[in-house]
Amino acid sequence: MKAKGLWTVVFAVAVLAVVPAVATAQVVTLPPDGKNQKASVSQWIGLVEVNVTYNSPRVTAPDGTDRTGKIWGQLVPYGMANLGFGTCGDQCPWRAGANENTVFLVSNDVKVEGQALPAGAYGLHMIPGQEEWTVVFSKNSTSWGSFFYNQAEDALRVTVKPKKCEYNHWLTYEFTERQPDRATVALKWEYLEVPWTIAVDNASELYVENVRRQLRNAPGFNWEGWQEAANFCLTSKANLKEALSWAQNAVSLPFIGQENFVTLRTLADLQAANGLNAEARKTFQRAIDHPTAGVMDLHRARLRRGRPHGEGAQVREARGRAGARRGEQEEPGDDGRCPEGSRRNQVT
Structure with missing residues (x-):
């Protein structure tokens, strides 16, 4: 009886050890349900890589309701908001996407709207407005949405002007106006576009x-x-x-x-x-x-x-x-410099 009782105790302890692990385990990954989709876009500005990773919601609500004309100022409030959860109180910006942080990553130091931003990964948030928006680059890029946003972690804030654009059913980020040393990043959703410039001075x-x-x-x-x-x-x-x-x-x-x-x-x-x-x-x-x-x-x-x-x-x-x-003229090389037979493009 004593041996049986001992094994009962051991079994109970083992069960108690396993249950918390099961409770905290990640659920299986299933296909997107159509509410939003994971997305990522990258652009090289010379040797500098810029990437935005985000979750892309659609204009149509999960229940099939058409939210056209009800995105800005309603679904996405103007100014700071109270999300009803988290630690940011009534000073919560928009997460500029859905679900986890929208992450802005840059491989080298750049300038955003003329202001310096060091190389690194940043949580991207936005404070929408009818006339102007504030784009926030937070040093915290690993949180869920904006629920735990803390202004003290801001690396940079820039103010930009929104403008109308063609209809975009899914929220998307694009790189436009690309030049050898600069590019424009634009958030586009419904009929609104929010662009800002990234420049590489060096x-x-x-x-x-x-x-x-x-x-x-x-x-x-x-x-x-x-x-x-x-x-x-x-x-x-x-x-x-x-x-x-x-x-x-x-x-x-x-x-x-x-x-x-x-x-x-x-x-x-x-x-x-x-x-x-x-x-x-x-x-x-x-x-x-x-x-x-x-x-x-x-x-x-x-x-x-x-x-x-x-x-x-x-x-x-x-x-x-x-x-x-x-005895005759030579045909010029394609770059006007290299003689026939020389190798080209040795340095990239």
């Missing part, structure tokens, strides 16, 4: 740093990689001092450096950009005298604006020599 610097890393890998083992890196900085007017050393490497780095019209012309341009005008003129002369300088290369050089190397007469003479040497 887009060229990020590319330069990326190129710098690449030159320590495979692209650094051929002259084309160094030349393209140098030419990128030249055309971007960025990192010109270091780019000069990259151009020199394209010409003379042991084992891989190569003198040709492209490398010498890039070197001459960067010497001029760094104020080394005497050296630039000498290097330019070497470029146009080089056997790889085709007639069309020289023609483009003559047409180049500014002529920083005093190149007019030099180019005319070199064109004559090149024409006699080759």
